[in-house]
Amino acid sequence: MTERTILIVDDEARMTAVLKAALEPEGYAIATATSGTTAMNALDTHAYDVVLTDLKMEGPDKSGLQVLDFAKKRYPQCEVILMTAYATAQTAVEAMKRGAYDYIIKPFEIDELKVKIRHIFEKKALANENRSLKQELQQRYSIDNMVGQSGVMQEVYKMVHKVAPSDATVLIRGESGTGKELVAQAIHYLSPRAEKPFVAINCAALPETLLESELFGYEKGAFTGAEKRKLGLFETAGEGTIFLDEIGEVATTIQVKLLRALQNRQIIHLGGHEQIPVKARVIAATNRDLEIAVKEGNFREDFYYRINVFPLSVPALRKRLEDLPDLVSHFLKRAGRDPHGISAEALEKLRMYPWPGNVRELENVVERSTIMAGDRPIEVTDLPPHIQGIQKLPTAFDLPDEGIVLEDIEKKLIHRAIEKAGGNKSKAAKLLGITRRKLYSMLERLG
Numbered sequence: 001m002t003e004r005t006i007l008i009v010d011d012e013a014r015m016t017a018v019l020k021a022a023l024e025p026e027g028y029a030i031a032t033a034t035s036g037t038t039a040m041n042a043l044d045t046h047a048y049d050v051v052l053t054d055l056k057m058e059g060p061d062k063s064g065l066q067v068l069d070f071a072k073k074r075y076p077q078c079e080v081i082l083m084t085a086y087a088t089a090q091t092a093v094e095a096m097k098r099g100a101y102d103y104i105i106k107p108f109e110i111d112e113l114k115v116k117i118r119h120i121f122e123k124k125a126l127a128n129e130n131r132s133l134k135q136e137l138q139q140r141y142s143i144d145n146m147v148g149q150s151g152v153m154q155e156v157y158k159m160v161h162k163v164a165p166s167d168a169t170v171l172i173r174g175e176s177g178t179g180k181e182l183v184a185q186a187i188h189y190l191s192p193r194a195e196k197p198f199v200a201i202n203c204a205a206l207p208e209t210l211l212e213s214e215l216f217g218y219e220k221g222a223f224t225g226a227e228k229r230k231l232g233l234f235e236t237a238g239e240g241t242i243f244l245d246e247i248g249e250v251a252t253t254i255q256v257k258l259l260r261a262l263q264n265r266q267i268i269h270l271g272g273h274e275q276i277p278v279k280a281r282v283i284a285a286t287n288r289d290l291e292i293a294v295k296e297g298n299f300r301e302d303f304y305y306r307i308n309v310f311p312l313s314v315p316a317l318r319k320r321l322e323d324l325p326d327l328v329s330h331f332l333k334r335a336g337r338d339p340h341g342i343s344a345e346a347l348e349k350l351r352m353y354p355w356p357g358n359v360r361e362l363e364n365v366v367e368r369s370t371i372m373a374g375d376r377p378i379e380v381t382d383l384p385p386h387i388q389g390i391q392k393l394p395t396a397f398d399l400p401d402e403g404i405v406l407e408d409i410e411k412k413l414i415h416r417a418i419e420k421a422g423g424n425k426s427k428a429a430k431l432l433g434i435t436r437r438k439l440y441s442m443l444e445r446l447g
Contacts, residue, residue: 036062
């Protein structure tokens with residue numbers, strides 16, 4: 001346990017001795033000084049958590065308020081309690097203005113003083129715990145900890161570093177499972193808002209009415225069951241970051257309110273009238289083609305332009321397969337396994353698979369395979385059956401001198417995939433290494 005130190009300052013040596021004798025059994029390391037000058041010298045030579053000083057001391061030496069000023073200016077983490085027999089409201093206000101933690105009137109009960117000091121150390125312990133948690137979060141979600149050294153990921157890192165220091169609204173685009181929330185967290189923890197909250201919500205996971213109340217909060221009686229006032233996530237985020245995942249699934253009625261929040265920097269509780277200022281930065285994410293959604297009338301054009309201030313794309317895993325070995329090692333290490341605990345043959349099978357579920361799917365496959373493998377390295381037989389049976393595609397095609405019609409090749413491949421999948425579009429998309437949405441888009445384009 002870290003030493004908890006207190007400096008007691010009083011021009012009466014007997015008083016310092018009494019206080020030292022009372023506080024030492026509580027586990028504190030106590031030092032004493034009988035003048036303000038001695039106290040200041042002591043502060044310059046040792047780090048004290050608390051200074052307990054008399055307000056008025058005899059003679060021309062430094063007063064308790066001067067000790068307070070010195071301590072708070074040079075050592076802001078040090079808390080000061082003033083002892084005085086001449087307390088007035090004005091004295092107390094002046095002491096608090098100058099940074100005192102508290103004051104206590106002589107004569108006082110030792111137990112009262114012990115409570116005040118105990119509260120200081122409880123507050124310090126909580127602050128240290130919060131600091132440690134924030135540092136841990138910053139390290140965990142640091143861009144340096146994101147796995148992947150491919151060119152496309154280097155471009156993502158570069159964009160994150162560029163946008164993080166600003167307050168710009170960011171729209172992160174990418175397929176499901178690519179790690180869009182990790183990128184959002186990296187932006188937050190690289191920004192000046194890193195010490196503030198990061199609040200995330202999956203907009204597709206809640207029905208419209210519940211999503212609205214979660215985002216904007218509500219007043220007591222706003223609807224059946226609203227028994228008390230509730231803050232929304234914009235308020236909870238404060239001056240931090242609010243991450244709106246799956247923004248493409250938000251109903252147009254809520255898009256209007258989000259647009260107002262971004263445009264006017266204000267929200268209104270459900271059932272309320274008060275304009276509440278919005279201070280949080282907004283980062284949104286989607287796996288939808290929002291341009292098509294705008295054309296189809298499912299997404300407001302004005303809202304699209306408001307959130308698309310700084311677009312950032314996270315690549316699909318199949319477009320950065322050179323990162324796959326590092327990702328596998330990362331997931332093995334996270335599972336407490338040897339990061340190299342996979343055979344070359346099994347790794348090659350993973351490379352051949354198109355990964356429609358992206359990094360999230362890879363993480364699940366590695367976790368399942370480690371269970372199947374037990375204590376030994378992962379082999380091909382430990383992989384899921386649909387990956388075990390995958391065959392290597394030909395590396396070269398015969399391109400005739402007269403050329404080809406690429407659309408015809410695409411049509412033939414799609415027809416073959418749909419036939420092989422027994423008409424199941426999802427399975428056909430997986431065989432082609434594309435999403436179902438992409439397959440439907442291609443079917444429409446190719447007629």
